[in-house]
Amino acid sequence: MRLSRFYLPTLKETPGEAQIASHRFMLRAGMVRQQAAGIYAWLPLGLRVLKKIERIVREEQERAGAIELLMPTIQPASLWEESGRFDAYGPEMLRIKDRHDRDMLFGPTNEEMITDIVRSSIKSYKQLPKMLYHIQWKFRDELRPRFGVMRGREFLMKDTYSFDASPDDARKSYLKMFAAYLRTFRRMGLETVPVKADSGPIGGDLTHEFVVLAENGESDVFMDKALIGKPVPDAGTDFDGDLEGIFSDWTSLYAGTDEVHDEEAWSKVPEDRRLSLRGIEVGHIFCFGTKYSAPMRARVQNAEGKEVDMEMGSYGIGVSRLVGALIEAHHDEDGPKWPMSVAPFHVGLINLRAGDEATDKACAEIEAALEAAGVEVLYDDTADRAGEKFARMDLCGLPHQLVVGPRGLGQGEVEWKDRATGEKSNLKLDEAANRIASLVKTELDRLAQ
RNA sequence: CGGGGCGUAGCGCAGCCUGGUAGCGCAUCUGCUUUGGGAGCAGAGGGUCGCAGGUUCGAAUCCUGCCGCCCCGACCA
Numbered sequence: 001m002r003l004s005r006f007y008l009p010t011l012k013e014t015p016g017e018a019q020i021a022s023h024r025f026m027l028r029a030g031m032v033r034q035q036a037a038g039i040y041a042w043l044p045l046g047l048r049v050l051k052k053i054e055r056i057v058r059e060e061q062e063r064a065g066a067i068e069l070l071m072p073t074i075q076p077a078s079l080w081e082e083s084g085r086f087d088a089y090g091p092e093m094l095r096i097k098d099r100h101d102r103d104m105l106f107g108p109t110n111e112e113m114i115t116d117i118v119r120s121s122i123k124s125y126k127q128l129p130k131m132l133y134h135i136q137w138k139f140r141d142e143l144r145p146r147f148g149v150m151r152g153r154e155f156l157m158k159d160t161y162s163f164d165a166s167p168d169d170a171r172k173s174y175l176k177m178f179a180a181y182l183r184t185f186r187r188m189g190l191e192t193v194p195v196k197a198d199s200g201p202i203g204g205d206l207t208h209e210f211v212v213l214a215e216n217g218e219s220d221v222f223m224d225k226a227l228i229g230k231p232v233p234d235a236g237t238d239f240d241g242d243l244e245g246i247f248s249d250w251t252s253l254y255a256g257t258d259e260v261h262d263e264e265a266w267s268k269v270p271e272d273r274r275l276s277l278r279g280i281e282v283g284h285i286f287c288f289g290t291k292y293s294a295p296m297r298a299r300v301q302n303a304e305g306k307e308v309d310m311e312m313g314s315y316g317i318g319v320s321r322l323v324g325a326l327i328e329a330h331h332d333e334d335g336p337k338w339p340m341s342v343a344p345f346h347v348g349l350i351n352l353r354a355g356d357e358a359t360d361k362a363c364a365e366i367e368a369a370l371e372a373a374g375v376e377v378l379y380d381d382t383a384d385r386a387g388e389k390f391a392r393m394d395l396c397g398l399p400h401q402l403v404v405g406p407r408g409l410g411q412g413e414v415e416w417k418d419r420a421t422g423e424k425s426n427l428k429l430d431e432a433a434n435r436i437a438s439l440v441k442t443e444l445d446r447l448a449q
Numbered sequence: 450c451g452g453g454g455c456g457u458a459g460c461g462c463a464g465c466c467u468g469g470u471a472g473c474g475c476a477u478c479u480g481c482u483u484u485g486g487g488a489g490c491a492g493a494g495g496g497u498c499g500c501a502g503g504u505u506c507g508a509a510u511c512c513u514g515c516c517g518c519c520c521c522g523a524c525c526a
Contacts (some may be wrong), residue, residue, distance in 0.1 A: 007460095010457060010487095011459095011461095011476090012460080012461090012475065012476075012487060012502060013460055013461045013462095013474095013475065013476095014460090014461080015460070015461080016455085016460090016461070016462090016518090016519075017518065017519055017520095018519095019519085019520075034518090036517090036518095037517085037518065037519090092524090092525075108526095109526090140525070142524085142525065142526080143450065143523085143524065144520095144522095144524080144525095146519085146520085151525080151526085155526070157526065159526095209526095218525090251484095254464095281525090282526080283526080284526065316526055317526080318526040319526095321526060326513085349487095352484085352485060353484080353485095359522095365496095385483090385484065385485095385486090385487075385488065385489050386484070386485045386486065386487095387484095387485080387486040387488075388486085388487045388488090389485090389486085389487085390485080390486045390487080391486065391487045392487075394486090395487095402486080403485075405485055406485095407485070408485090415485090438469090
């Protein structure tokens with residue numbers, strides 16, 4: 001992609017409303033633009049990150065056996081009256097009336113709707129288990145939106161719903177999502193920890209939050225240090241097999257939010273392993289039994305011919321929030337430092353003298369070679385000044401930078417900078433593209449394992 | 450929803466206390482110079498001073514109401 005054709009409205013100065021790093025950089029790098037409190041337009045650079053996160057989430061959901069569908073953003077109030085949540089939900093729910101004065105709402109979540117969908121066609125235990133998910137915009141009219149996309153009112157969320165004929169089977173579904181989440185976040189280059197959580201208004205007893213450890217987190221987390229850096233289930237994991245081992249491996253070590261903090265259990269953690277820190281909640285999984293299936297009469301006949309309420313669970317990932325969380329976890333004073341798997345582009349190519357025959361030619365060759373190798377390149381072909389180009393590329397946070405200028409080109413070399421470490425070195429012009437393409441590929445493979 | 454703060458050019462801000470018809474930096478446009486870390490000089494364009502009332506000869510400035518946005522707390526993916 002040529003920068004001259006792209007839409008990248010970067011800001012040199014930080015808009016006054018942005019406090020934390022992720023919000024500042026997302027505005028400055030032209031990733032998003034606020035349209036109202038907690039409501040953002042996603043500009044091309046930000047959208048590319050959002051799409052990459054979505055793709056990883058989707059791949060891991062499919063791996064775990066979930067099937068994608070898409071439910072609408074607008075829902076009829078009648079479904080929510082069935083579950084009793086139309087009155088219970090409160091002002092967080094955005095209520096709308098259509099032209100016929102019918103009560104509608106902008107969905108804050110989809111338990112009722114998916115239950116309605118499934119109950120109409122699933123009648124037998126033989127049709128279960130089922131895990132269905134979608135990735136859709138939600139709206140919660142937060143009292144106080146803040147931190148940019150980390151706590152917006154409109155947000156993109158992946159939500160999965162599991163349906164089983166028995167509590168034992170529901171637990172198996174829960175474990176699939178538990179393992180899938182460990183993989184999902186790690187593939188994005190995020191260190192997350194599953195912590196015991198408060199089940200909140202959704203209810204249920206088996207529930208975990210997945211939190212990214214970051215200073216600007218909004219949850220207080222108490223955890224055993226041994227959880228950090230723990231290997232996650234690899235790509236070969238059999239999701240139809242027994243996942244109890246993985247589950248107990250992670251949950252036998254202490255980790256809890258402040259709401260469920262247990263001082264007694266905490267005191268048994270060796271003192272040098274006790275960590276108390278802040279985290280950003282990026283995923284939350286619940287097994288809540290028949291909370292919705294019972295009032296909404298979503299039932300199947302079991303093997304004994306008896307009608308039973310389906311056992312359900314729901315499993316959310318804050319997709320848009322993850323963009324902010326990723327920046328909080330990976331940045332320096334100049335901008336984000338994207339992990340390869342979610343970077344908007346893999347490589348930033350800078351032509352220090354656009355219009356110069358030699359640098360133009362060298363850049364065009366590198367760009368073509370990288371793209372032929374499947375590497376995504378943002379090529380700064382503008383006539384802007386060098387300093388501006390460097391600063392802007394750092395702000396974009398692409399993992400690799402290749403700088404082509406007359407000085408290096410005279411020696412047949414281009415400069416390579418690793419954005420994460422800041423290390424620079426020179427590469428032979430004719431080897432640069434291959435070298436970088438192989439680094440990109442290696443890193444992508446590593447993260448996808 | 451309690452407490453605090455802010456709305457003046459695309460962005461960051463000054464001016465308001467003490468009323469006299471709007472300014473600085475960045476960005477944008479033109480020209481020349483410059484060319485490896487957000488350039489220099491010269492010139493130019495761009496503003497219903499959040500909105501509505503009020504006070505006054507005169508309001509960005511004082512008063513009242515409303516709207517929007519931000520921060521702290523409580524709440525939440």
